[in-house]
Amino acid sequence: MSIAVLSLAVFPVFSQSKPNVVFIMTDQQSYNMMSCTGNKWLKTPNMDKIAQMGTRFDNTYCANPLCMPSRFSLLTGHHSSEVGEKTNARNFDKEKVKQILARDALGIIFQKAGYETLYSGKTHLYGTKDLSEYGFHLNDLNPYDGPAIYAEAVLSEKGKTKQDKPFFLFLSFLNPHDICYGAGKDQRFPDKLPPENVTETQRWLDFQKTMSPEEYHRQIPPKPANAAPISDEPKDMYSIVARNTWDDNQWDLYRWMYCRLTESVDAQIGRVLTALEKSGLMGNTIIVFTSDHGEMGGSHGYVTKNVMFEECQRVPLIFAGKGIKSNNVDRSTLVCNGLDFIPTLCDLTGVVCSKNLTGISLKYCLKGEGKIPDRKYIITEDANAFQIHDGRYKFTILELPGNPEMLTDIKSDPGETVNLAKDPAFVKIKSKLKKILMDDLSKSGLLPLVENRTHSLIKKST
Numbered sequence: 258m259s260i261a262v263l264s265l266a267v268f269p270v271f272s273q274s275k276p277n278v279v280f281i282m283t284d285q286q287s288y289n290m291m292s293c294t295g296n297k298w299l300k301t302p303n304m305d306k307i308a309q310m311g312t313r314f315d316n317t318y319c320a321n322p323l324c325m326p327s328r329f330s331l332l333t334g335h336h337s338s339e340v341g342e343k344t345n346a347r348n349f350d351k352e353k354v355k356q357i358l359a360r361d362a363l364g365i366i367f368q369k370a371g372y373e374t375l376y377s378g379k380t381h382l383y384g385t386k387d388l389s390e391y392g393f394h395l396n397d398l399n400p401y402d403g404p405a406i407y408a409e410a411v412l413s414e415k416g417k418t419k420q421d422k423p424f425f426l427f428l429s430f431l432n433p434h435d436i437c438y439g440a441g442k443d444q445r446f447p448d449k450l451p452p453e454n455v456t457e458t459q460r461w462l463d464f465q466k467t468m469s470p471e472e473y474h475r476q477i478p479p480k481p482a483n484a485a486p487i488s489d490e491p492k493d494m495y496s497i498v499a500r501n502t503w504d505d506n507q508w509d510l511y512r513w514m515y516c517r518l519t520e521s522v523d524a525q526i527g528r529v530l531t532a533l534e535k536s537g538l539m540g541n542t543i544i545v546f547t548s549d550h551g552e553m554g555g556s557h558g559y560v561t562k563n564v565m566f567e568e569c570q571r572v573p574l575i576f577a578g579k580g581i582k583s584n585n586v587d588r589s590t591l592v593c594n595g596l597d598f599i600p601t602l603c604d605l606t607g608v609v610c611s612k613n614l615t616g617i618s619l620k621y622c623l624k625g626e627g628k629i630p631d632r633k634y635i636i637t638e639d640a641n642a643f644q645i646h647d648g649r650y651k652f653t654i655l656e657l658p659g660n661p662e663m664l665t666d667i668k669s670d671p672g673e674t675v676n677l678a679k680d681p682a683f684v685k686i687k688s689k690l691k692k693i694l695m696d697d698l699s700k701s702g703l704l705p706l707v708e709n710r711t712h713s714l715i716k717k718s719t
Contacts, residue, residue: 274423274607275370275371275372275423275606275607275608276423276541276542276543276578276579276605276606277420277423277424277425277426277538277541277542277543278367278372278423278424278425278426278542278543278545278602278606279408279426279428279529279533279542279543279544279545280425280426280427280428280545281307281404281428281430281526281529281544281545281546281547282331282378282427282428282429282430282546282547282548282549283430283431283432283433283434283519283522283526283547283548283549284324284379284400284429284430284431284432284433284434284548284549284550285433285434285436285437285548285549285550285551285552285561285562286433286519286522286548286551286552286572286573287548287551287552287554287568287569287571287572288315288317288551288567288571288572288573289571290433290515290516290519290551290552290573291304291305291308291519291573292304292305293305293308293309293313294315294573298476298477298478298512298516299516299517299519299520300520300523301519301520301523302523302527303523303524303526303527303530304523304526304546304573304575306527306530307526307530307544307546307575307577308575308584308586309583309584310544310577310583310584311544311575311576311577311578311581311582311583311585311623312575312576312577312581312582312583312585312586312587312622312623313573313574313575313585313586313587314574314575314587314590314592314619314622315586315587315588316571316587316588316589316590316591316592316648317547317571317572317573317574317592317593317594318570318571318572318591318592318593318594318635318637318646319548319549319550319551319570319571319572319593319594319595319637320336320337320593320594320595320596320637320638321336321337321343321550321595321637321638321639322550322551322562322563322564322565322569322570322639323343323344323345323550323562323563323639323640324345324381324549324550325337325342325344325345325381325382325383326342326343326344326345326638327549327550327595328380328381328382328549329382329383330595330596331363331547331549331594331595331598332362332363332364332382332391333357333358333361333362333363333391333599334361334363334595334596334598334599334600334611334613334614334615334616335357335361335613335614336595336596336636336638336701337349337383337638338638338701338703339353339357339701340353340354340357340383341353342383343638343639343640343641344563344640345381347383349383351384354383354384355384355390358384358390358391358392359390360611360613361599361611361613361614362390362391362392363391363392363393363598363599364376364388364391364392364393364425364427365391365392366392366599366603366608366609366610366611367392367425367606367608368392369609370606370608370609371422371423372422372423372424372425372608373422373423373424373425374392374393374394374424374425374427375393375394375396375407375411375424375425375426375427376388376393376394376395376396376427376429377395377396377397377403377404377407377408377426377427377428377429378397378398378399378400378403378404378427378428378429378430378431379398379400379429379430379431380395380398380429393427399453400429400430400431401430401431401432401453401456401457401525402525402528404428404429404430404525404529405428405525405526405528405529405532407428408426408428408528408529408532408533409528409529409532411424411426412426412529412532412533412535412536412538413532413535413536415536415538416535416536416537416538420538420541423606428529430522430525430526431522432457432518432519432521432522432525433515433518433519433521433522433552434518435454435455435457435458435518436511436514436515436518436552436560436561437561438454438455438458457518457521458514458518461514461517461518461521462514464517465510465513473513474509476513476516477509477512477513478512478513478516480508480512480555481554481555481556481672482672483556483557483672483673483674484500484555484556484557484558485500485557485558485674486500486557486558487557487566487663487665487673487674487675487676488674488675488676489676489678489679490557490676491655491657491661491662491663492657492661493657494564494641494642494655494657494661495559495563495564497559497560497561497563498558498559499555499558499559499560500557500558500559501558508555511555511560512554512555515552515554526546540579541579542578543576543577543578543579543581543602543605543606544575544576544577544578545574545575545576545577545598545602546573546574546575546577547572547573547574547575547594547598548572548573549572550562550569550570550572551568551569551570551571551572552568552569553566553568553569554568556568556672557673563639563640564639565637565639565642565644565651565653565663566673567667567671567672567673570637572594574592574594576601576605576619576623578605580624581605581623581624582623582624582625587622590619590622590630590632591632591634591635591646591647591648592619592635593616593635593637595616596614596615596616596617596635597616597617597618597619598616599611599614599616600614600616600617600618601616601617601618601619601620601623603618604618604619604620604627605620605623605624617630617631617632618630633647634646634647634648634690634693636694636697640710640711641655641656641657641707641710641711642654642655642656643656643694643698643703643706644694645690645691645693645694645697647690649666649667649668650664650665650666650667650686650690651663651664651665651667651673652664652678652687652690652691652694654691654694654706655710656706656707656708656709656710657708657709657710658708658709659708660706660708661678662678662687662691663676663678664676664677664678664680664683664686664687664690665677
């Protein structure tokens with residue numbers, strides 16, 4: 258069925274007062290890893306379909322470029338530093354987590370509004386593993402095809418019955434996260450991995466062996482233009498530096514595999530969209546697509562995530578549904594998916610949003626209704642850094658000896674190759690951003706900054 262035939266206008270209007278929500282999340286997918294963004298090294302027809310049906314935000318950043326803290330933000334609207342943790346470790350303040358979840362958990366908010374809240378796939382969150390404290394009923398932990406299988410079953414059943422109660426279906430897929438494993442030869446994973454963590458990667462490795470060398474090399478994306486370190490790179494800023502140890506064959510396989518794993522999860526998303534179309538519920542359903550964080554992809558010689566650069570901070574974010582602008586790209590609005598997702602979704606569905614959240618609603622950008630977003634900057638964080646971003650300049654201060662700083666201009670230097678923090682011509686800009694950031698950290702109780710925060714990712718962390 259063509260995309261044109263799938264126009265939301267052809268579906269009937271349901272008597273159900275509030276729209277259903279299908280939230281689709283991938284893991285470790287950078288903003289530019291879709292063919293609709295102009296990436297010619299992969300094919301993502303199903304992600305592209307969602308983009309054609311709705312509005313894509315091209316300037317979206319995650320709250321923290323690592324799984325657990327980013328997911329905590331997406332499901333609560335809060336930075337993970339509020340609970341004393343910015344990594345995948347479990348040293349968080351359990352009482353603070355409970356307090357935030359009781360007030361602001363995504364599932365709790367929608368349960369109170371009368372929604373049936375369902376979850377399938379990867380969790381990896383602070384607090385309970387069964388997601389009950391987040392307000393969701395967890396159905397299947399298989400993060401590969403599990404969410405697609407569950408969506409097919411649930412949507413088929415709901416399509417057969419009259420829906421008086423809206424549902425919120427949260428589908429959390431793992432790939433292209435498996436780039437962390439076999440293809441990347443990541444030193445954090447020296448031991449034998451469970452079969453489920455290598456199956457998809459191995460499938461592609463086996464497929465690669467059937468290709469001619471010429472065909473294989475035609476599919477390998479070129480080396481990033483910003484593969485060299487940023488100028489005046491802070492020492493020990495990041496623990497996964499592959500630029501000094503990998504040969505060309507490793508880099509080629511890594512870049513090729515990242516594209517293939519993204520295509521794998523796109524196929525699973527296609528199963529969800531097909532099930533939603535067949536159910537007849539498309540006309541009263543809001544679809545949201547995003548990822549928890551990106552992937553460095555060799556930029557600055559780095560692989561994986563957890564560093565304050567564009568490649569692993571910027572992520573896809575698309576909203577589609579009745580009344581939402583279709584085939585639209587918003588290239589100007591500065592978005593943090595972790596902070597803005599809950600306020601936006603509440604605004605779109607008519608659900609009362611918590612007053613404790615600092616994010617903004619994007620409804621005006623999506624429908625031309627409501628308040629015009631008034632945002633001058635966003636503040637994000639990672640394992641050993643805090644950052645403020647005003648839409649052009651990004652100022653970062655690191656929790657390392659001497660608290661080194663970075664300032665980049667992503668308008669004139671999108672690859673972030675030059676650190677302007679010590680350039681006299683940028684003193685005023687840096688001082689302004691630093692004051693705002695430090696004032697915010699002070700109000701949050703995060704000062705004085707630590708000067709020896711470890712960045713090493715925990716062994717077998719995901």
